Amino acid sequence: xxxxxxxxxxxxxxxxxxxxxxxxxxxxxxxxxxxxxxxxxxxxxxxxxxxxxxxxxxxxxxxxxxxxxxxxxxxxxxxxxxxxxxxxxxxxxxxxxxxxxxxxxxxxxxxx
Amino acid sequence: xxxxxxxxxxxxxxxxxxxxxxxxxxxxxxxxxxxxxxxxxxxxxxxxxxxxxxxxxxxxxxxxxxxxxxxxxxxxxxxxxxxxxxxxxxxxxxxxxxxxxxxxxxxxxxx
Numbered sequence: 001x002x003x004x005x006x007x008x009x010x011x012x013x014x015x016x017x018x019x020x021x022x023x024x025x026x027x028x029x030x031x032x033x034x035x036x037x038x039x040x041x042x043x044x045x046x047x048x049x050x051x052x053x054x055x056x057x058x059x060x061x062x063x064x065x066x067x068x069x070x071x072x073x074x075x076x077x078x079x080x081x082x083x084x085x086x087x088x089x090x091x092x093x094x095x096x097x098x099x100x101x102x103x104x105x106x107x108x109x110x111x112x
Numbered sequence: 113x114x115x116x117x118x119x120x121x122x123x124x125x126x127x128x129x130x131x132x133x134x135x136x137x138x139x140x141x142x143x144x145x146x147x148x149x150x151x152x153x154x155x156x157x158x159x160x161x162x163x164x165x166x167x168x169x170x171x172x173x174x175x176x177x178x179x180x181x182x183x184x185x186x187x188x189x190x191x192x193x194x195x196x197x198x199x200x201x202x203x204x205x206x207x208x209x210x211x212x213x214x215x216x217x218x219x220x221x222x223x
Contacts, residue, residue, distance in 0.1 A: 004155070033211075042116070042201070042213035043156075057210070090155055092211075098144050101211055103155035 003027070006091050006104035013081055014112050021076040021107045023091030032074040033101060034066060035090040043090055049074060050097070078109075086111045115139045116204050118214035126222050131189040133217050135202030138183065142204040142212075147176060147187045150199045150216070159200075160187070192221045 004025045013019040023032065031050050035043040047056045049068040063085070065077040078085055088108050092101040117136045125131045133147075143164040148156035162169040162176045162185070169176050175188045189196055202214040 006155075040215065042114070042215045043211075044213075045210050092155075098205065100146055100158040100161055102158060103148075105153065105155040 004091055004093055004102055004104035006089075006107050008107060009105065010108050010110070012110045012112060013078075015083065016080050019078050019081055019109065021078075021089050021091075021109070023074045023076070023104055024072050025074075025091075025093045025102075026072070027093055027095075027102060028071060029093035029095050029102070030071075031094045031096065031099075031101075032068060033092040033094075034064075034074070034076045035092065037088045037090060037106075039087075046076070081109070081111050083111050085109065113138075114215070115142075116202055116212045116214040118200075118202055118217050120217050121215070122218040122220070124220045124222060125192045127194055128191045131187075131192045131196065131219055131221070133187040133189075133200050133202070133219065135185050135187075135214055136183060137185075137204050137212075139204070139206070139212070140183070141206045144205045145176070145178060145185050146203045146205075146211070147174075148201040148203060148213075149196075150201060156201055189219075192219075194221045194223050197221050 033048040034046045037043040046060045067075045088106045090106045091104045094101045146161040147159040149159045150156045160174045178185045199216045201216045203211045205211045
């Protein structure tokens, strides 16, 4: 089945220690997204790639970076995680703008 | 500022009855609306969508209604089944890629 796969499902890192979350897709979609979802809140878009074009949301902290080395993979790098960055991180893809987004199962990040 | 609101955090419905989940939005530029379903420990799964040029879209047991003048949409599930028990997120977008989510409504279908 075509899928959006996020690894790992659970990630624990130390305060200030860089961490990378990964996402891969077999849907061959053009657009890939990263969302942050904190407890009892709506998912919030951090940034997205339309092909190789990177689009950062205005209020995404500089601490968060992303890479998309090819169509299938997209990475979320958190350079110096703080306690407030503990959350569920969701990757999504869509064929194009204004198309339904398909989500992975998320990576739950904990900060010690 | 929450542009998409789901004011009911939870809803319980008897199996076989209708479930109605509601969503309100504030941004008149939104032109595409979606409902997602989420089970525990899984990502949101796309359920059904509606464009702003329509006021109704049906897919099997699921129907989404859009009232643009009231900036309101609803999801009807008929008949409700125990497997429908999940958290339902309403989401809205403009022509750009940003999807704005509500905070979700937890639906429990009682057998």
